[in-house]
Amino acid sequence: MPPEEGPRDFIRDIIDEDNRTGRFNGRVHTRFPPEPNGYLHIGHAKSICLNFGIAADYKGLCNLRFDDTNPAKEEQEYIDSIIEDVRWLGFDWKDRLFYGSDYFQQMYDWAVQLIGAGKAYVDDQTADEISNSRGTLTLPGKESPWRERSVEENLRLFEEMRDGRYENGTKVLRARIDMAHPNMNMRDPVMYRILKLPHPHAGDRWCIYPMYDWAHGLEDSIEGITHSICTLEFEDHRPLYDWFLDELGVYHPQQIEFARLNLTYTPMSKRVFREMVENGTVSGWDDPRLPTISGMRRRGYSPAGIRLFARRIGVAKVNSTVDLDFLEHCIREDLNRTSPRFMGVLRPLRVVIENHPEGKVEEMEVAVNPEDPSAGSRKVHFTNELLIEQEDFMESPPRDFFRLAPGREVRLRGAYLVTCREAVKRDGRVVELRCTLDPATRGGNVPDGRKVKSTLHWVSAAHAVGAEIRLYENLFTVEDPMGQAGREYTEFINPGSLEVLTDCKVEPALRALGPLDRFQFERLGYFCVDPDTTAERLVLNRTARLKDAWARKRDKGQGAPQASYARLGKEDRRSSERGTGRSSSP
RNA sequence: AGCCCCGUGGUGUAAUGGCUAGCAUAAGGGACUCUGGAUCCCUAGGCACCAGUUCGACUCUGGUCGGGGCUACCA
Numbered sequence: 001m002p003p004e005e006g007p008r009d010f011i012r013d014i015i016d017e018d019n020r021t022g023r024f025n026g027r028v029h030t031r032f033p034p035e036p037n038g039y040l041h042i043g044h045a046k047s048i049c050l051n052f053g054i055a056a057d058y059k060g061l062c063n064l065r066f067d068d069t070n071p072a073k074e075e076q077e078y079i080d081s082i083i084e085d086v087r088w089l090g091f092d093w094k095d096r097l098f099y100g101s102d103y104f105q106q107m108y109d110w111a112v113q114l115i116g117a118g119k120a121y122v123d124d125q126t127a128d129e130i131s132n133s134r135g136t137l138t139l140p141g142k143e144s145p146w147r148e149r150s151v152e153e154n155l156r157l158f159e160e161m162r163d164g165r166y167e168n169g170t171k172v173l174r175a176r177i178d179m180a181h182p183n184m185n186m187r188d189p190v191m192y193r194i195l196k197l198p199h200p201h202a203g204d205r206w207c208i209y210p211m212y213d214w215a216h217g218l219e220d221s222i223e224g225i226t227h228s229i230c231t232l233e234f235e236d237h238r239p240l241y242d243w244f245l246d247e248l249g250v251y252h253p254q255q256i257e258f259a260r261l262n263l264t265y266t267p268m269s270k271r272v273f274r275e276m277v278e279n280g281t282v283s284g285w286d287d288p289r290l291p292t293i294s295g296m297r298r299r300g301y302s303p304a305g306i307r308l309f310a311r312r313i314g315v316a317k318v319n320s321t322v323d324l325d326f327l328e329h330c331i332r333e334d335l336n337r338t339s340p341r342f343m344g345v346l347r348p349l350r351v352v353i354e355n356h357p358e359g360k361v362e363e364m365e366v367a368v369n370p371e372d373p374s375a376g377s378r379k380v381h382f383t384n385e386l387l388i389e390q391e392d393f394m395e396s397p398p399r400d401f402f403r404l405a406p407g408r409e410v411r412l413r414g415a416y417l418v419t420c421r422e423a424v425k426r427d428g429r430v431v432e433l434r435c436t437l438d439p440a441t442r443g444g445n446v447p448d449g450r451k452v453k454s455t456l457h458w459v460s461a462a463h464a465v466g467a468e469i470r471l472y473e474n475l476f477t478v479e480d481p482m483g484q485a486g487r488e489y490t491e492f493i494n495p496g497s498l499e500v501l502t503d504c505k506v507e508p509a510l511r512a513l514g515p516l517d518r519f520q521f522e523r524l525g526y527f528c529v530d531p532d533t534t535a536e537r538l539v540l541n542r543t544a545r546l547k548d549a550w551a552r553k554r555d556k557g558q559g560a561p562q563a564s565y566a567r568l569g570k571e572d573r574r575s576s577e578r579g580t581g582r583s584s585s586p
Numbered sequence: 587a588g589c590c591c592c593g594u595g596g597u598g599u600a601a602u603g604g605c606u607a608g609c610a611u612a613a614g615g616g617a618c619u620c621u622g623g624a625u626c627c628c629u630a631g632g633c634a635c636c637a638g639u640u641c642g643a644c645u646c647u648g649g650u651c652g653g654g655g656c657u658a659c660c661a
Contacts, residue, residue, distance in 0.1 A: 233656080237656090
């Protein structure tokens with residue numbers, strides 16, 4: 001990993017101070033500790049980049065550790081996907097892939113130690129009784145009738161719990177702290193529950209499992225973590241994190257909390273993703289509309305773009321919401337400098353070049369990436385029958401429309417300047433353009449220096465290959481679908497979040513690309529090859545549109561101030577309203 | 587109501603008692619361009635409020651107002 005230096009933040013300040021005082025002897029050791037109960041998303045990516053990024057900045061280490069203490073929710077499938085996703089993001093934990101469940105024996109021994117010190121006890125109350133006796137935010141809780149059991153009895157009972165002598169829910173081990181504590185987390189929290197369930201990593205060795213609060217600090221301690229970075233909702237848990245470590249007298253990392261990522265138009269919850277996957281709103285955890293890592297990968301987002309985003313948003317303790325546009329901006333920034341260019345036509349319009357002999361094929365040399373001369377050039381075939389974008393032609397254009405119109409001259413990218421002589425119509429619809437080219441402008445160069453207002457992308461009808469192209473829009477119609485008072489997020493699902501175009505025509509060179517390969521269709525946006533692609537069918541995903549000043553100007557003129565080119569798909573909608581024919585099947 | 591955390595342009599962030607409050611993005615304008623892309627330039631826009639400490643406060647203290655979190659045998 002390159003250093004990728006970012007702005008300062010309060011966490012690095014804390015680390016600097018610790019280094020200055022020698023608190024951890026100059027060590028910096030973080031960890032990313034997901035629970036394998038779902039797929040990772042952009043919010044996790046922020047945490048991953050933070051933890052691995054800090055380790056890199058300070059020449060320290062960062063572990064990947066599964067916080068797998070609840071076999072009722074965890075699965076191997078998730079373990080596998082998390083490993084794949086973190087690696088894809090570009091991070092390397094070397095030989096430090098750990099599982100909290102590998103420490104269960106040590107945790108058990110420590111629990112015994114706490115019981116021995118009179119700091120933990122076995123409680124026979126039911127879950128309801130425990131909950132009801134916890135008190136409220138303002139009222140103290142009531143002590144359990146089992147709170148004063150002898151150390152010997154607690155030891156025996158705990159051992160019997162471990163040995164499977166009791167059924168689920170009949171007993172728990174609790175820390176003996178203070179049922180009147182103003183911090184609810186300190187009111188004798190549960191440390192172990194009985195769960196007669198096999199564990200995806202530990203197998204069937206255990207039937208009691210530790211709770212998060214008990215386990216997490218111990219995992220950090222065992223691994224020698226210096227700075228245990230987590231999200232804000234664990235702030236109230238820190239006193240407990242500290243209490244366990246102090247009572248045990250073991251190595252004590254510093255927990256630091258930061259604000260989790262919120263994105264406009266984007267729920268960030270495994271629960272919501274799961275529901276959308278299960279009820280078919282999206283096709284799976286890797287649906288390109290989802291902000292899961294796997295979804296973004298399939299959408300065509302690049303690891304470097306995501307890392308750039310994570311670095312730029314910074315980290316703080318204020319709850320905040322980042323504009324989804326900013327994520328797209330960062331993705332575009334990376335894709336712009338790395339993507340090879342191709343031409344492809346989403347909604348084809350036939351163009352016949354009248355003064356170019358039928359059957360004559362010219363090979364044009366076009367740059368692969370104007371941003372990167374070292375990428376070289378490619379060849380595209382030019383013939384007398386071409387395909388251009390329907391929306392690049394208007395029969396009676398407004399003054400600020402720069403593209404093709406009857407009598408207008410434009411450049412065909414890398415080919416010739418052409419002039420539209422006639423628009424052939426059928427049933428009132430423009431179905432073909434008759435154009436002539438200026439032979440002096442071969443390659444797109446203009447020897448006499450005359451200016452044309454625009455350059456269009458095109459493909460040779462005879463050479464182009466068909467493709468299915470999937471266009472994505474925001475999954476939701478409002479910035480905060482979860483925060484709409486009294487209404488369900490399901491009411492705000494965007495029915496137009498996916499549009500499938502099946503009659504697209506693209507450069508044949510795209511055939512050579514493999515699954516997930518990213519590229520730019522000039523003037524259209526960034527795309528990638530969907531894994532659904534087969535030998536017969538090329539399937540492409542639109543990752544993001546290019547910025548489109550014309551679409552913005554046009555939409556503004558039509559009095560649609562909120563219509564962002566990036567959001568509402570005005571462009572697509574309008575072209576179908578115009579009746580130029582939408583070659584899509586919904 | 588008790589405990590904890592947090593308030594800097596529209597949005598995301600920087601400043602560590604001392605230059606004109608910086609950067610990014612979004613917005614408006616312009617230049618340039620074989621992508622109406624990219625790039626470059628310009629403009630507008632902010633320290634929640636009130637006291638106090640200090641030569642000097644975004645920064646320290648107190649209060650007010652506002653926002654968030656916490657009552658799982660989840661993490």
